[in-house]
Amino acid sequence: MLEADKIYLGTSDKPEYLLLGLANRHGLVTGATGTGKTVTLQVMAQGFSDAGVPVFCADVKGDLSGIAEVGEPKDFLLKRAEEIGFADEYKFSACPTVFWDLFGQQGHPIRTTVSEMGPxxxxxxxxxxxxxxxxxxxxxxxxxxxxxxxxxxxxxxxxxxxxxxxxxxxxxxxxxxxxxxxxxxxxxxxxxxxxxxxxFFGEPALNIADLMRTTIDGRGMVNVLAADKLMSSPRLYATFLLWLLSELFEVLPEVGDPAKPRLVFFFDEAHLLFDEAPKALLEKVEQVVKLIRSKGVGVYFVTQNPLDVPDSVLSQLGNRVQHALRAYTPRDQKAVKVAADTFRPNPAFKTMDVITQLGVGEALVSTLEPKGVPSIVARTFIRPPSSRIGPVTEAERRQIIAASPIGIAYDKTIDRESAYEILGRQAEANAPAEADAATAQGSAGGFDVGSILGSLLGTNKKRGERFTATQRVAREVTRTVTNRVAGDVAANIGKSVAGSIGGSVGRSIVRGVLGSILRPR
Structure with a gap:
């Protein structure tokens, strides 16, 4: 039942396979919560890994991390294997796994630079x-x-x-x-x-080649992105994965239709990519999905509802696995109809009815046949996974991270000279010149406030003394000077507090201060 050029997905009235030669034609895995999407993703990822194809997938709930450990022979798994005629070939094994984390806590940090992300x-x-x-x-x-x-x-x-x-x-x-x-x-x-x-932004930036590694025995590495914390920042999650797709598209050479993909990319919670996305971004996604196939990369969107994916992208997804959907609301009913209409009909049953009747671990499967035509949809029991169902322990995760061959390249941050340092030095170099210019501008006004205040103090008379005529003239001149000084000081006050004190208010303040000095006691 297991063959080198295809991945065994499960059994309907016959074994259902995903052909490796057509796996770069992309795919879709949908279904309501709790219907088995994560296990299907795990089965597909391990199938690609065993075939020598590297995989990148996001672990939204933490359950997918179990792919790194050998599965346990539980009763319900053995029973499913027996029911579908898979008992003789069913073996337990783990996948070679690299854990990644944008925050560097549950895996090697993934970084890119601001320039590489682009405006x-x-x-x-x-x-x-x-x-x-x-x-x-x-x-x-x-x-x-x-x-x-x-x-x-x-x-x-x-x-x-x-x-x-x-x-x-x-x-x-x-x-x-x-x-x-x-x-x-x-x-x-x-x-x-x-x-x-x-x-996320900094160096060392991710080298795309490190996502496309294989082991000595020829198995593809499964790159698992810890996304449970990342989901609290859905825009960051979606933008990161779109950036990763764009980088793959830019870096990889054209290979046409290879015998098997160079990399398979699983985009879980795919609706986050398209929610509130502007038209320019949707056009970019559509372009990447269309053209990245020729680079040997398969993209598989995993989401609850097929309506989450725009029609322009949905039409590019040739391999489909549809788990159960619920039809409680008008939108749910529309989703069921959309899902049913995308399959090649099976005369043995009505697709729209079966979608709401599927049990956990069952799915409607339609994959591309050798000539690129979708197969007739089949009600399929998904095969049990060979790796562990459920998350790894913290100790197991740490052990895998410590043994990773790429940790030395990414675990230490590098901060080399860039715009921040260069512009900072320029600002420091320009500061003395700006200070000298400000001093020169103040001197050009022709008034020394300290000297004026000193002269003003000399005009004060003791209580009861009368001003001479000369003193009265000097007093009037001083008032004129005071008005001008007040205006200049008020302007400087206004600049220093970003306009919060206007010239008229500042002039009143300074007049009040100088007036108290001039006022005879």
């Missing part, structure tokens, strides 16, 4: 509007022209500060750059940092 995906990640996305694009362009590396979030923040300070010069060449837009982007950067996004 389009960053704008999506920070939920920027079109104007703010335009400003962010200008920031990337200016950084390229200035030779400034944008590696982590502090580099991007420094670059935005540079743009705010030089907005007049920049907008003359690239268009309007307002401090309000820059400030909005900086606030979104702060939100991203609070969600843990700062751990």
């Amino acid at each position: 389009l995906l960053l704008a999506r990640l920070m939920n920027l509007n079109d104007t703010q996305e335009g400003v962010l694009t200008i920031a990337f362009r200016v950084a390229d022209e200035q030779g400034l590396l944008l590696l982590d979030l502090k580099d991007l923040r420094a670059m935005l500060g540079f743009m705010a300070e030089n907005a007049d010069t920049i907008q003359a060449k690239y268009g309007n750059v307002t401090k309000a837009s820059v400030g909005a982007i900086q606030r979104q950067l702060l939100v991203l940092e609070n969600q843990g996004g700062d751990a």
Whole structure:
């Protein structure tokens, strides 16, 4: 029943296989919560691994981590193997596994640089509007022209500060750059940092080749991304996986239709990729899904509802595994109809009815046949997995991480010179010149406040004494000088508190202070 060029998925009235030569035509695994999607994903991932195909998958609930340990011969597993005629071939084994984690806690940290992410995906990640996305694009362009590396979030923040300070010069060449837009982007950067996004940006950046490793005996490595904590930041999760797809598309050469995929990519909770996605992003996803097939990469979306995937993407998914759906609401009923209509009909049953009747571990399966035509949908009992069902223990995870051959390349953060350091040095170098210019500007006004105050003190008379005519003239002149000084001081006060004290208010304050000195006692 097990063959080298196909993956055994389960049995209907006959064995159901996924052909390796057509596995890069992508696929879809759907079904309600608790119907067996994770086990199906585990069976498929282990099948690819045994065939020498590396796998990348997200572990949303922590259950998928058990693929790294040998399964246990439990009664219900043995019973299922017996029922489908798989008992003789059924063996327990583990998959060679690498654990990854964007936060570096449950696996090797995955990082990329701000430059590699690019303005389009960053704008999506920070939920920027079109104007703010335009400003962010200008920031990337200016950084390229200035030779400034944008590696982590502090580099991007420094670059935005540079743009705010030089907005007049920049907008003359690239268009309007307002401090309000820059400030909005900086606030979104702060939100991203609070969600843990700062751990994702930096170096050493992920080398795509490390996701495509095989063992000495020819099995493909299963790369498991710990996503339970990441799911609290769904936008970061979706953007990261889309970035990973884009990187694979950019880096890998064209190979056409290989005998087996070079890598298979499972995108769990796929609806997060498409929720509230702008049109430009959806077009990018559709383009990547269409073209990455020729790079030898298969993409499998895992989600609860087929309606979660846009029609333009759904039409590209040739291999389908549909677990049970519930039809309690009008939307659920529509989802059942959509799922049924995507299958090649089976005259033995009505697909729409069977979808709501499937038990746990049952699914409707339709895969591509040798000529690329979908097979007739079959009601299938999914085979039991060979690896453990359920999560690994913390001790087991740590042991696997410690034994990983790639830990030395990623576990230590590198912070080399980039935009943050270069712009910081420039600001320090310019500070003395700016201070000298400010001093010169103050001297050019022609008034020394200390000298004026000293002379004013000399005009005070004791109580009861009368001012001479000369003193009265001097007093009037002093009042005139005071008004001018008050205006200059008020302006400087207004600048120092960002306009919170206007010139008229400042002038009143200084007049009050100087008036108390001038007023005869």
